[in-house]
Amino acid sequence: MKDFVARWHLSAWDTGLMTATLELGSLIGALTAGVLTDKYSRRQSIVAACIVFCIGSALQFGAQNPGHLILGRGIGGLGVGALSMLSPLYMAEISPPEVRGSLMALEQFAIVLGAVLGFWTGFFTRDIEGSASWRIPLGIQLFPGFLLGFGCLALPPSPRLLVAQGRVDEALRALAKLRLRTSAESATDPLLQIEMLEMQVEAALVEQTAGSDGAHSVAKTGTLHAELHAWGRLFEPKLIRRTLIGVVMMVFQQWSGINALLYYGPTLMRSLGLQGDSVTLMSAGGIGIVQFFAVLPAIVFIDRLGRRPLLRWGSTTMALAHLLIALLVQRYSADWPAHAAAAWVSVACVYTFTAAYGMSYGPIGWILPSEVFPLSARSKGVALSTASNWVNNFLIGLLTPVFMERSPSGTFLVFASACALGYLWSTYFVPETANVSLEEMDAVFGSSAGREDVALKHQIEEDLGLHDLVRQWAREGTTTSGGSRDRRAD
Numbered sequence: 363m364k365d366f367v368a369r370w371h372l373s374a375w376d377t378g379l380m381t382a383t384l385e386l387g388s389l390i391g392a393l394t395a396g397v398l399t400d401k402y403s404r405r406q407s408i409v410a411a412c413i414v415f416c417i418g419s420a421l422q423f424g425a426q427n428p429g430h431l432i433l434g435r436g437i438g439g440l441g442v443g444a445l446s447m448l449s450p451l452y453m454a455e456i457s458p459p460e461v462r463g464s465l466m467a468l469e470q471f472a473i474v475l476g477a478v479l480g481f482w483t484g485f486f487t488r489d490i491e492g493s494a495s496w497r498i499p500l501g502i503q504l505f506p507g508f509l510l511g512f513g514c515l516a517l518p519p520s521p522r523l524l525v526a527q528g529r530v531d532e533a534l535r536a537l538a539k540l541r542l543r544t545s546a547e548s549a550t551d552p553l554l555q556i557e558m559l560e561m562q563v564e565a566a567l568v569e570q571t572a573g574s575d576g577a578h579s580v581a582k583t584g585t586l587h588a589e590l591h592a593w594g595r596l597f598e599p600k601l602i603r604r605t606l607i608g609v610v611m612m613v614f615q616q617w618s619g620i621n622a623l624l625y626y627g628p629t630l631m632r633s634l635g636l637q638g639d640s641v642t643l644m645s646a647g648g649i650g651i652v653q654f655f656a657v658l659p660a661i662v663f664i665d666r667l668g669r670r671p672l673l674r675w676g677s678t679t680m681a682l683a684h685l686l687i688a689l690l691v692q693r694y695s696a697d698w699p700a701h702a703a704a705a706w707v708s709v710a711c712v713y714t715f716t717a718a719y720g721m722s723y724g725p726i727g728w729i730l731p732s733e734v735f736p737l738s739a740r741s742k743g744v745a746l747s748t749a750s751n752w753v754n755n756f757l758i759g760l761l762t763p764v765f766m767e768r769s770p771s772g773t774f775l776v777f778a779s780a781c782a783l784g785y786l787w788s789t790y791f792v793p794e795t796a797n798v799s800l801e802e803m804d805a806v807f808g809s810s811a812g813r814e815d816v817a818l819k820h821q822i823e824e825d826l827g828l829h830d831l832v833r834q835w836a837r838e839g840t841t842t843s844g845g846s847r848d849r850r851a852d
């Protein structure tokens with residue numbers, strides 16, 4: 363890293379710009395992907411985002427001046443932002459409801475794994491002679507970019523989007539592939555047929571309640587009018603509660619203070635009395651590892667325990683940990699060497715906070731926004747929630763040093779208050795979404811405009827034969843002991 367510092371002589375402005383361009387690029391990338399992904403496909407959009415990300419990474423890897431680095435981070439940020447919106451969206455749409463939370467928590471697992479690998483790569487290459495010390499960590503980014511871009515080509519398209527576009531046969535093929543059924547089985551397997559019909563009912567309902575211009579339909583996006591209408595719908599009474607859930611979820615995820623610890627860990631740790639190399643290792647390095655291990659129980663338990671209990675428990679633990687740090691810093695920071703035990707308790711609190719975050723707000727921040735929206739508003743809703751993540755992430759980066767300069771203990775109090783508010787929010791405003799199919803989410807929110815829509819939905823279900831199929835399946839299930847339900851459980 364000495365080469366990096368000596369070569370560029372970056373001013374404070376350059377450093378700030380370098381940090382901010384990635385976040386700005388990500389914000390734009392997330393919102394743009396929210397427009398493109400309904401028009402093209404989830405997978406094509408992911409591949410396009412990977413290409414953009416790789417161009418940005420290549421520019422950073424081969425940078426000849428600070429301008430290249432800044433531009434590279436901006437372009438790379440476009441890809442990062444788009445992917446941070448597209449991945450949970452696609453995963454929510456292809457997952458069966460019973461394990462959707464676990465599968466989606468894998469995204470947080472991948473984010474944290476990436477952060478851990480990034481940190482340790484930088485740590486181990488920092489003393490290499492010449493520009494390799496920073497080109498290697500920047501170049502390594504290209505591998506996951508390629509891997510995701512090519513790997514995605516082997517995945518089936520989102521059946522929900524295909525249904526909305528009227529491509530029902532392709533949707534059935536995609537669903538069969540996702541549920542590991544052969545094409546022969548896909549024609550006969552009642553559970554597959556039921557899942558398929560549920561998606562068709564949802565699409566038909568959206569179509570029929572869309573009004574004459576059909577602007578609500580994901581299949582008919584494209585014109586400026588339709589786009590504006592689609593974004594505007596997020597703020598209509600029918601959807602505003604879900605929009606707020608997505609946006610506010612990300613506000614609390616970021617204001618829990620996780621990135622303050624990651625970005626300004628060394629400063630924060632120094633304010634807790636640590637010195638030397640151990641500062642870097644124990645802050646960003648240690649926090650990353652704790653987050654990594656904490657997400658593992660979340661993967662296992664998130665569908666069994668539900669989102670709300672985890673959010674409530676997480677915010678309580680995080681608030682208490684921040685509060686204790688604030689009190690200890692307030693009381694002992696004038697002379698840490700004389701109060702080593704207090705300093706270590708504070709460090710333990712930082713890790714306790716991180717573990718609680720890693721099991722709750724970390725993964726659920728990505729899960730909840732992707733599952734609450736109906737298909738017709740999902741891509742825009744997820745894009746807006748993801749944009750909220752990046753805006754708040756940016757604000758934390760900007761404001762934490764200012765807070766720290768004024769009052770380190772006050773900084774922890776700010777985060778403790780945010781976590782306490784997060785507790786109230788998750789208790790009074792967040793509905794439980796675990797094990798609910800995306801099509802049943804309307805019932806969870808008591809929306810879909812009440813009785814009329816319910817009656818219409820019932821009618822569509824009847825017309826498409828969903829009720830007959832369920833009745834037939836139930837009859838078969840009671841007459842044959844080794845029925846299809848058992849097959850699915852295999």
Ligand SMILES: O[C@H]1[C@H](O)[C@@H](O)[C@H](O)[C@@H](O)[C@H]1O
Binds near residue numbers: 615620
């Ligand atoms: O879920 C992620 C993760 O927890 C990261 O560590 C953090 O940097 C991101 O801002 C957050 O969205």
